[in-house]
Amino acid sequence: AQKVTQAQTEISVVEKEDVTLDCVYETRDTTYYLFWYKQPPSGELVFLIRRNSFDEQNEISGRYSWNFQKSTSSFNFTITASQVVDSAVYFCALSEAMYSGAGSYQLTFGKGTKLSVIP
Amino acid sequence: EAGVTQFPSHSVIEKGQTVTLRCDPISGHDNLYWYRRVMGKEIKFLLHFVKESKQDESGMPNNRFLAERTGGTYSTLKVQPAELEDSGVYFCASSRAPGLPSYNEQFFGPGTRLTVL
Numbered sequence: 001a002q003k004v005t006q007a008q009t010e011i012s013v014v015e016k017e018d019v020t021l022d023c024v025y026e027t028r029d030t031t032y033y034l035f036w037y038k039q040p041p042s043g044e045l046v047f048l049i050r051r052n053s054f055d056e057q058n059e060i061s062g063r064y065s066w067n068f069q070k071s072t073s074s075f076n077f078t079i080t081a082s083q084v085v086d087s088a089v090y091f092c093a094l095s096e097a098m099y100s101g102a103g104s105y106q107l108t109f110g111k112g113t114k115l116s117v118i119p
Numbered sequence: 120e121a122g123v124t125q126f127p128s129h130s131v132i133e134k135g136q137t138v139t140l141r142c143d144p145i146s147g148h149d150n151l152y153w154y155r156r157v158m159g160k161e162i163k164f165l166l167h168f169v170k171e172s173k174q175d176e177s178g179m180p181n182n183r184f185l186a187e188r189t190g191g192t193y194s195t196l197k198v199q200p201a202e203l204e205d206s207g208v209y210f211c212a213s214s215r216a217p218g219l220p221s222y223n224e225q226f227f228g229p230g231t232r233l234t235v236l
Contacts, residue, residue, distance in 0.1 A: 004161075033223060044122075045210065045227035091162065095223060105214070105223045106152065106164040106175065 002027045002094050006110035013082050014118050021077045021113045023092030029053075034068065034075045035093040035107065045091065051075065082117045089114045121145065123228035125211050131234045137199040140231045144193070144213030150174075151194050152214075152225060153186060157207040165209075168194060169216075201235045208232050 003026040013019045025034065036048040049059065051068050059066045063080045079086055093107040124143045132138050144151045153165040165184070166176040170191035179186070183202070188194040198205050212225035 037227070042229065043208075044229040045212075047224055047226065050224055093162075105150070105225070106167055106178070107154070107162075107212075107225060108164070109154075109162040111159075111161050 002029075002032075002096075002108040004092050004094050004108055004110035006090075006092055006113050008113045009111070010114045010116070012116045012118060015084060016081050018078060018080050019082050019115065019117075021079075021090050021092075021115065023075045023077065023110060025073050025075065025092070025094050027094060029096050031096075033095045035095070036066065036075075036077050037091045037093065039089040039091065039112070041088070048077075048090075079115075082115075084117050084119050087115060087117045123211055123213050123226050125209075125228040125231050127231060128229065129232045129234075131236065132201055133236050134203055135200045137197065138201055138233060140196045140198075140209050140233070142194045142196070142211030142228060144211070145226055147215070148213035148226075149191070149216040150214040150225075151188060152212040153194070153196055154210040154212065155207050156210065156230075157204075162210065165196075198233075201233075203235050206233055206235045 005024045032053045034051045037045040038048055039045050056068050056070055065078045067076045089112045091112045092110045095105045095107050126141045130138050149170050151168040154162050155165055156162040164178040166179055166186055167174045168188040171188050185197045208230040210227055210230045212227045214225045215222045
């Protein structure tokens with residue numbers, strides 16, 4: 001069975017601080033995908049990143065960066081120089097990678113981390 | 120390109136009543152998913168359609184929940200009769216067919232907040 005753990009329920013930082021959101025996952029699949037989604041106050045889930053289990057390179061997109069460590073089953077998300085607009089709930093998720101035709105790319109989510117950036 | 124839309128945004132009903140939630144996926148997306156988030160818990164998978172066929176309904180909690188996707192376009196999720204524990208936010212997501220670029224990137228709607236009193 002798959003499981004995603006986001007141990008941080010809520011985090012508060014002052015604007016311009018860096019913040020890291022932790023994500024630890026469990027899966028028996030040898031190939032899988034990891035995702036991060038952002039849920040702003042408006043409610044929809046906004047896709048941020050997808051990472052294939054074969055690709056352990058870290059990724060940077062503007063102020064966002066992701067650290068994938070297969071050895072520790074972690075996929076952490078760092079926001080550099082946080083801004084008030086970063087305030088949201090962030091979800092880490094996992095799905096299988098091989099579409100067998102009989103299966104599904106259903107996402108297994110963590111409980112989410114609520115990030116509050118204080119001006 | 121219009122995003123995934125869901126209707127209604129909020130629904131408040133009494134225990135024992137029936138509610139139908141609707142999801143309109145992104146045009147052309149074969150895959151449609153329903154998820155639910157009960158307060159304080161994870162977002163959990165309910166079921167997956169490929170076009171009009173149910174591919175995986177392993178997450179449906181019980182037979183009070185009925186999902187349909189007639190014609191492979193929009194989908195409805197009916198709860199009948201609703202119970203208190205059905206309260207939560209119901210999300211719909213859609214994605215492209217396997218083999219297409221970003222085929223497993225799921226685009227989510229804003230969700231329907233269901234409150235059962």
